[in-house]
Amino acid sequence: MLVLRCIVGKVHGGGLLKTCVQPQRPLRRVLSGAPGPALRTRVAGSLLVGGGLLAAWWWVDSEKRQQQRRRRVEQLKQVSLGQGAFSLLDHGGRRRTKADFLGRWVLLYFGFTHCPDICPEELDKLCGAVAALDQDATMPPVQPLFVTVDPERDDPPALARYVRDFHPRLIGLTGTPEEVKRAGRDYRVYASAGPKDEDGDYIVDHTILIYLVSPDGLFLDYYNRMKDQEQIVDSVRNHIKNYEPLDTMSGH
Numbered sequence: 001m002l003v004l005r006c007i008v009g010k011v012h013g014g015g016l017l018k019t020c021v022q023p024q025r026p027l028r029r030v031l032s033g034a035p036g037p038a039l040r041t042r043v044a045g046s047l048l049v050g051g052g053l054l055a056a057w058w059w060v061d062s063e064k065r066q067q068q069r070r071r072r073v074e075q076l077k078q079v080s081l082g083q084g085a086f087s088l089l090d091h092g093g094r095r096r097t098k099a100d101f102l103g104r105w106v107l108l109y110f111g112f113t114h115c116p117d118i119c120p121e122e123l124d125k126l127c128g129a130v131a132a133l134d135q136d137a138t139m140p141p142v143q144p145l146f147v148t149v150d151p152e153r154d155d156p157p158a159l160a161r162y163v164r165d166f167h168p169r170l171i172g173l174t175g176t177p178e179e180v181k182r183a184g185r186d187y188r189v190y191a192s193a194g195p196k197d198e199d200g201d202y203i204v205d206h207t208i209l210i211y212l213v214s215p216d217g218l219f220l221d222y223y224n225r226m227k228d229q230e231q232i233v234d235s236v237r238n239h240i241k242n243y244e245p246l247d248t249m250s251g252h
Contacts, residue, residue: 086183088147091159091172098217105142105240106213107232110189112150112204113162122225126210127167129232139240144170149191149206151180187211187219212236216246 085098107126111119126144133139144167148154151174154162159172174180184191191206210232212221220239223232 086147086173086179086186088173088175088179088183089156091156091163091174093156096171096173101143101145101213102217103215105140105215105236106145106211107142107236108145108147108187108211108213109209110147110149110184110187110191110206111208112148112206113154113158114150114201115204118208118225122208122210123166123170125229125232127170128229129236130167130169132229132233133236136237139237141169142236145173146170147173147183148180149184149189150193150204151175151177212239214239214243218246 087095087097090096107130109119109122109126111122113119123146130142130144133142146159146163146166148159154172154174156172156174159174163170163172173183175183181191189207189209191204194203194205196202208225210223210227211219212223212235214220221235223235227235
């Protein structure tokens with residue numbers, strides 16, 4: 001309870017002056033007092049609402065990214081690039097099919113062993129990217145593949161001599177002209193042998209691309225000659241980090 005405090009005093013002329021004031025509540029007591037139940041309830045309610053909004057935003061964002069990935073997968077399926085099941089011989093003479101590489105990330109290049117400069121440069125870049133990714137403990141191993149577009153000269157022994165100069169995991173693949181043509185057609189690879197010179201040598205004009213294939217066997221990306229090793233590494237790492245298996249996405 002507050003009590004009025006009155007002050008009585010004389011003024012000039014002999015009169016009396018009476019003034020009453022109401023003392024203020026001590027400021028320290030007001031500031032140091034604990035918050036009441038109503039305030040605590042409002043704060044708790046605000047925290048719950050804020051947390052609920054944050055959780056809702058995270059869920060919506062997650063669903064949006066999942067939908068974007070599913071649309072991307074459907075687009076890649078419609079492209080029908082690399083959808084075939086190739087069957088070729090590796091540089092050790094063993095029959096290999098696309099199914100042998102399911103469950104692994106693959107960097108794939110089409111070329112030929114007699115190529116004077118472009119193929120060695122692109123394989124150096126491809127295998128350099130694989131080696132760089134090998135240094136990252138968070139990344140799974142990437143399988144490098146080299147498919148010849150010149151099966152007449154590139155038999156398994158020729159491929160074995162060629163691939164050993166690049167990366168220990170690099171696998172060379174060859175086959176009959178029809179098998180090689182079918183594998184190239186799956187990736188829309190153009191290849192055409194030029195005229196032979198007096199020594200019987202010739203150059204094969206062909207598509208110059210490095211393909212990235214997911215563990216599902218699905219084509220995901222490609223890299224032309226303008227992409228350097230660092231750009232390929234960054235791209236592959238990003239694809240791996242954002243990868244979700246097809247069966248996982250289909251279950252959403």
